Amino acid sequence: MDERLYYEDAYLTRFSAQVLERFSHEEQPAVRLSRSAFYPTSGGQPHDMGSLDGTAVVDVQVGADGAVLHLLAEPLPERTESVSGQIDWPRRYDHMQQHSGQHLLSQTFYRLLGLETVSVHFGEALNTVDLEGPSLSAAQLADVETAVNGMVWENRPIRAYWVDEEARAKVPLRRAPAVQGATRIVEIDKFDWSACGGTHVRRTGEIGLISLLRHEKHRGRSRVHFVCGGRARADAARRRGLLAETAGLLDSGVDELPALVSKQQEALKIAERELKALREGLVEYQARELLAAAEIVGSLRLVAEALNDSEPAAVQRLARALISEPGVVALLGCSRRGRGTVVFARSEDCSMHVGDLLRETLKQFGGGGGGRPDFAQGGGVAAEKLAAVLGAAVEAVRQAVGS
Ligand SMILES: [Zn+2]
Secondary structure, rough: OOEEHHHHOOOOOOEEEEEEEEEEEEOEEEEEOOOEOOEEEEEOOOOEEEEEEEEEEEEEEOOOOOOOOEEEEOOOOOOOEEEEEEEEEEHHHHHHHHHHHHHHHHHHHHHHHHOEEEEEOOOOOOEEEOOOOOOOOOOHHHHHHHHHHHHHOOEEEEEEEOHHHHOOOOOOOOOOOOOEEEEEEEEEEEOEEOOOOOOOOEEEEHHHEEEEEEEEOOOOOEEEEEEEHHHHHHHHEEEEEEHHHHHHHOOOOOHHHHHHHHHHHHHHHHHHHHHHHHHHHHHHHHHHHHOOEEEEEOEEEEEEEEOOOOOHHHHHHHHHHHHHOOOOOEEEEEEOOOOEEEEEEEEEOOOOOOOHHHHHHHHHHEEHHHHHHOEEEEEEEEHHHHHHHHHHHHHHHHHHHHH
């Protein structure tokens, strides 16, 4: 079997190896080496990136026979017998911080709350642990975060060593491993013992910081999202920036934000209530004014009005106020951003079909729309045509009633 150099030294970033085999894997050029410092995707930890003789290593997997497969961006030159490997260290170190932090976190959840980790996921941005048991409170999460960062600051050594089955029985493993035979133990000094083939930092202090970001219920378990090390630092900086930006928008200090936002929400609610009452009053007033000046056509009061810079919703409200009175036909329009909208409506006691009237009228001007016999809306005409559209509709009503 090929030698995995990261088992002995997770800090090794350069190595040389013999090329044992060159082949194609998943339609990509691949090689197997006599030894490798590249970590293949396994145990939840993502694979390393890097290069072999300058050729990019884009993926690293464990083959069916247990060998480490290095997938390359392009084939190595013919007759390459040995290569020099280079690990993408920032990516590897990030994974080491996340992975070591997870061991520490899982043991802390167990010791503080008796919650066992049932699964782990390391993502490109966020990591999660799923815990068996009831939902967590914010206070419990805060306690765990305090305790786990206390372990970071104690800067305890982290060691990896192999044990046979007999010796393994004496190791207080957090979870029994699925594999038989020789087992690699990763021990956080006198605190946590895990069966793990991953890469870890030398001391807990190198994890730097562990941040528990949020938690949720997931299939009857608690899922905790967390980040460690450089990611936790970057996340804190990002949140600080967002807070400062928000405080700037509100011309406030960060500490005053919650009280200020709460006060503004309350003020907005009051303003919205007042605005609604004013709008209703205005619509009633406008309706009275328009009805007082309405043209009398037979037994109808005919209102035709173009309202500039009004929302269609405001025009609809006015139309409803007008037809709440008996014997009214309302032909209203509004224009916004160069486009015209029309709303035709009539009182319940009238027989005219304003949906048909609207469709027929707009058709003459290249627009369209329709609706019920008593209420219709349409558009698709230029704003400057609005007066002509309403004029044509008024004429149609006069003729229909006169005939
Ligand atoms: Zn591990």
